[in-house]
Amino acid sequence: MQKIVTQTEMYALEHAAVAHGATWEGLMEQAGWGVAQVALARLGDPKGRRVVVLVGPGNNGGDGLVVARHVHDAGAQVALYFWRRQFAPSDANWQRCRTRGLAETMAADDPTQTSLRKLVAEADLVVDALLGMGTSRPVEGPLAAIIATLQPPRRPLVLAIDLPSGVDAGTGAAPGGAVCADLTVATGLPKRGLLLYPGRRLAGTLELAILELPHDYLETTMSDLLRAAEVQPLLPARPPDAHKGSFGKVLVLAGSLHFPGAAYLACAGAARVGAGLVTLAGGRAVLGSAMRLPEATLLPLAEGDWGAVGPGALAELNKALPNYQALVLGPGMGQGEATGEFLQRLLGLETPKSRVRVGFLIDSNSDEATENAAPDLPPTVLDADGLNLLAKIEEWHERLPRERFVFTPHPGEMRRLLGVEQLPADLVATACEAAKRWGQVVVLKGATTIIASPDGRNRIHDGANPALATAGTGDVLAGVIGGLLAQGLAPYDAASLGVFLHGAAAARVRATLGDAGALASDLLPELPRAMLELR
Ligand SMILES: NC(=O)C1=CN([C@@H]2O[C@H](COP(=O)(O)OP(=O)(O)OC[C@H]3O[C@@H](n4cnc5c(N)ncnc54)[C@H](OP(=O)(O)O)[C@@H]3O)[C@@H](O)[C@H]2O)[C@@H](O)CC1
Ligand SMILES: Nc1ncnc2c1ncn2[C@@H]1O[C@H](COP(=O)(O)OP(=O)(O)O)[C@@H](O)[C@H]1O
Ligand SMILES: [K+]
Structure with missing residues (x-):
């Protein structure tokens, strides 16, 4: 059964996972690793492929840094573009990228998005890790300008982590505009907004990065995705001697x-x-x-x-x-x-x-x-x-x-x-x-x-x-x-x-x-x- 969650349900699941012994860092590592596998499968041979990761201020950005490291380690050429994220030594995932010498651009140093446009034009894949479940208001200002550089038609594939940035996780609304992704890899469980319009359209193909979460928790209040496996047993039997x-x-x-x-x-x-x-x-x-x-x-x-x-x-x-x-x-x-x-x-x-x-x-x-x-x-x-x-x-x-x-x-x-x-x-x-x-x-x-x-x-x-x-x-x-x-x-x-x-x-x-x-x-x-x- 594929469950679909609201933000509240997902945050509660993450808390329950931590209460069961998981760590936030561990969950983020699992999420980022899962997303990286999807990205690498799409890229084909990573050697010489250019990947840009757009990194936002929260945990969605943290996932993006994990993806960046794994995709770099697999052989791709990765550039990081930071929006509203300040470096802190405690940001272990950023630190690991620095150790590897990944190229960095700060959005604050690129007010007209000139550098970003160049990066996007040369990229094979852009990973959107600007905002995820934490999107709390309409996108505007510099963020809107960053998102606008990804508008189709464009060359690179765009992969959104968890949700296309700007899409509301609960309703699928995108009042200030949002990233229009080719594929979205939900972390743990798909969020409701990925199934509702316009979020569903902006998400592109849906994939999942598996997280070890206590699945029995809150199970009854979550939505089920209606799929063949759920309804197949409901088909009425047709006994041969029926009339x-x-x-x-x-x-x-x-x-x-x-x-x-x-x-x-x-x-x-x-x-x-x-x-x-x-x-x-x-x-x-x-x-x-x-x-x-x-x-x-x-x-x-x-x-x-x-x-x-x-x-x-x-x-x-x-x-x-x-x-x-x-x-x-x-x-x-x-x-x-x-x-x-x-x-x-x-x-x-x-x-x-x-x-x-x-x-x-x-x-x-x-x-x-x-x-x-x-x-x-x-x-x-x-x-x-x-x-x-x-x-x-x-x-x-x-x-x-x-x-x-x-x-x-x-x-x-x-x-x-x-x-x-x-x-x-x-x-x-x-x-x-x-x-x-x-x-x-x-x-x-x-x-x-x-x-x-x-x-x-x-x-x-x-x-x-x-x-x-x-x-x-x-x-x-x-x-x-x-x-x-x-x-x-x-x-x-x-x-x-x-x-x-x-x-x-x-x-x-x-x-x-x-x-x-x-x-x-x-x-x-x-x-x-x-x-x-x-x-
Ligand atoms: N915790 C874990 O272990 C796991 C977490 N996971 C990952 O975490 C993600 C959720 O992370 P999150 O809660 O940190 O929220 P996130 O989406 O990064 O954004 C928050 C930031 O955005 C800002 N902001 C919001 N809207 C804005 C706007 N319109 N315009 C501008 N700014 C805006 C907001 O700033 P503020 O509102 O304070 O100004 C805040 O700084 C989830 O989607 C998944 O990817 C999974 O991997 C599972 C394991
Ligand atoms: N774009 C769409 N994608 C998927 N299903 C759709 C779409 N547009 C309409 N439908 C489905 O078609 C049906 C239309 O029903 P309804 O609006 O009552 O039309 P009518 O009264 O003309 O029969 C519903 O089952 C709805 O879910
Ligand atoms: K995102």
């Missing part, structure tokens, strides 16, 4: 006159990850979707204006729902008033005000009242307009049954659910706090997707892929997660495996079609292949 009833039934309530295709994409997503049966619920607006997927069955619902689903549909749904193991609710269903009222009652969230308005339906013990009462929902994926409509309901999170839903918001939907103008910078913390407060699994989608469970566990999917930046890919994901819920996966696992398979299918699409022009429906045939590859 369609073995793999669950999914009911999809999606699509509308304006977004008819969402229904198809969600249904096909569920079917393509192995659900036994998919039923599309809706009016005439979604008939076309049902015809595109002849394997799906249809649950016709009473229509309101313009074919929208309204409260009149509750009776049919109530009868059908006990036959389903999962529900996908919301993709493209529209945000009309009648649909909002329908959703509110389906979720059992009608306010006293709406009770008065539809009072005759819930009055006393009439048959109609029973038929229209909020049903017990199976595990449900709530997506897109389902979330937008939910966000309009007052105090929804205090009244929604807990541990029943997987919410799949993109950042805009997340803002609406939280009722904020702008999402907080730390998206992992945002998703985790929301999952805890709402009592639901939250999948905060984006180039990096975060899956958070109400119990505090969370997984980060490092899956940037511009081929996915096209309408309808989220509808497929909602269906995929629904299809996995129907096969009996717990909500957090269904969400995790779903995000992984969706990303793996997208990677396959990108490999054949490239970055642009893929359709959301191109993901569908790749889903079974992604499962085959994982199994």
Whole structure:
């Protein structure tokens, strides 16, 4: 399991390591040695290769000095460029470089960066050891000017130690600009900011220098990187004597006159990850979707204006729902008033005000009242307009049954659910706090997707892929997660495996079609292949 840490968690781990007998010097030596091995592997034969190490004032700079020594000892020609670091005899790593006679330039003596530009122009590799986890404010002044000398296009490879200087370790933000690295070697464990944008882009390829840290410490609060090894065991078994009833039934309530295709994409997503049966619920607006997927069955619902689903549909749904193991609710269903009222009652969230308005339906013990009462929902994926409509309901999170839903918001939907103008910078913390407060699994989608469970566990999917930046890919994901819920996966696992398979299918699409022009429906045939590859 690859853990991802915040600064606080990393500093606590370092303290715990010291308490277990490690020394700060020893840790720094391990970190620098590990980074040097990556650097040397990239350099090829080090003889005659020129390496510039940019050394900052803190421990990140200390790591840089260790790297400089090992790369020098391997045969490369190393020059040191110091920013804000004062020599002190106690700086043992600097002292060791001096003993070896490494060239030194002080940034204070190079106010126009003339020497630095020359060094960079002649270098094969630049090691960025200016700032790491200690980055505490936007980069500015001379530091910004130093970083600007590394802007692409440039000749040398740029390797950042731990984090590209200027990237916030917790949020991935780089408010004053940052080093744009070709690769970043994280020391010990990758920091959260390396997975979040723009930090993820600025970091380039991610590698790791191993540190001996007490891994059991703080384990439960750390994020997990979502990788094949974590989700492979979650794949539902397919016994040879299975029948369609073995793999669950999914009911999809999606699509509308304006977004008819969402229904198809969600249904096909569920079917393509192995659900036994998919039923599309809706009016005439979604008939076309049902015809595109002849394997799906249809649950016709009473229509309101313009074919929208309204409260009149509750009776049919109530009868059908006990036959389903999962529900996908919301993709493209529209945000009309009648649909909002329908959703509110389906979720059992009608306010006293709406009770008065539809009072005759819930009055006393009439048959109609029973038929229209909020049903017990199976595990449900709530997506897109389902979330937008939910966000309009007052105090929804205090009244929604807990541990029943997987919410799949993109950042805009997340803002609406939280009722904020702008999402907080730390998206992992945002998703985790929301999952805890709402009592639901939250999948905060984006180039990096975060899956958070109400119990505090969370997984980060490092899956940037511009081929996915096209309408309808989220509808497929909602269906995929629904299809996995129907096969009996717990909500957090269904969400995790779903995000992984969706990303793996997208990677396959990108490999054949490239970055642009893929359709959301191109993901569908790749889903079974992604499962085959994982199994
Ligand atoms: N301890 C160990 O054994 C291990 C440590 N490790 C390594 O240590 C790194 C963390 O080291 P760190 O905590 O010393 O912080 P670091 O990133 O060097 O920067 C601190 C300095 O930067 C300054 N500063 C900050 N922002 C600034 C800005 N925008 N503009 C200008 N200045 C700014 C800040 O100055 P101040 O805020 O006080 O003005 C302070 O002087 C970690 O990333 C990893 O590489 C690992 O190898 C594991 C073993
Ligand atoms: N650049 C990107 N890299 C990786 N995944 C992306 C990127 N852009 C979008 N996605 C993924 O595509 C899906 C888009 O979902 P969403 O925004 O709900 O779109 P829609 O509602 O049109 O289907 C999400 O799973 C998201 O994580
Ligand atoms: K750095």
